[in-house]
Amino acid sequence: MIDFRPLSDDHPDLAQSPLLRAALLTLQYAQEHGTIGLTTAKAFKRVFVHWAVKQFAWPGSSAEEMFRYNKVINEYEFPPLEVLHYLLITLRLGRHFKGDFKLTKRGAELAQAPGKLFAELVPFFVLEIDHASYARFEDRPFGKWDVWMNVINVEADHGTTERALFAVFYGEEHDWDNDGWREMAAFSSCVLRPLEWAGLLMQTHEERGAKHVHHVFKTPLWRSTLMLDTDDMLRPVSDQ
Structure with a gap:
């Protein structure tokens, strides 16, 4: 919910x-x-x-x-x-x-x-x-918002990476430099980007060698406005 x-x-x-x-x-x-x-x-x-x-x-x-x-x-x-x-x-x-x-x-x-x-x-x-309607590609990730947001609520509570977050949902074998890049692009465009545009997530970028690493964090707005089923799995802010 x-x-x-x-x-x-x-x-x-x-x-x-x-x-x-x-x-x-x-x-x-x-x-x-x-x-x-x-x-x-x-x-x-x-x-x-x-x-x-x-x-x-x-x-x-x-x-x-x-x-x-x-x-x-x-x-x-x-x-x-x-x-x-x-x-x-x-x-x-x-x-x-x-x-x-x-x-x-x-x-x-x-x-x-x-x-x-x-x-x-x-x-x-x-x-x-339909977030694929204005994305570069028309691919849509498999899943639904209730699952995506409840999992992100826990996984990104202390910050995570786009790659690690994607792997939680779809497995470790996908990456930007192999055949899984289209699936990752669909997830980024249709899940992470809308949440960033809404102000619920923020992303930072880091270069590690030849790779670009995208870090994902929940914003204060996420914590202020969202009520999710996985909230009871989070530690209080004072304990973090």
Whole structure:
């Protein structure tokens, strides 16, 4: 079972979520400007995409890095914004009207309520979205969120590596430098990355010889909001 505790609007751990931050910025931009312009394909226009790239400060997608090779960036070239756009429309926090994106009444209310917006946005994003739909490959890992999150809850409690975490679920024989790389990529894209975008996990990278090692940690937000069946297997924070 996976339950999310409600968090107050001023809860400090909400700052851990890149997706929540991006949603707040987008909703508040639309509130301040009245609308966000859309292309004929109903994507956000480049002027807003460029603003979002700079303001979101998305992990691994800094404005400096993205504009280094591309002077013009479209929505589909900035996946976090493309996914967020879909979420806001699907959750009816915004709508398309006469060539513009406009907030709904609910969207306007949540633009000023981070805790409530998190509760609306993040569980749906993590648990309901087909994460393979915006990944580089369409492969999907075998498994389900209830198992993944309860196991990660224990295995990453003191930190672990992406490789070790993958091995718990799928065996030791897979690695990035053998035929198992596609399975590892699917797990990373469809499980670890959504949790990182939600702000529940964080990853750090280390070079060991010719290999890149990805370390995985639970964030304070994970501990603040998630209630899982394996919580009773964890040691209290004071004992760690």
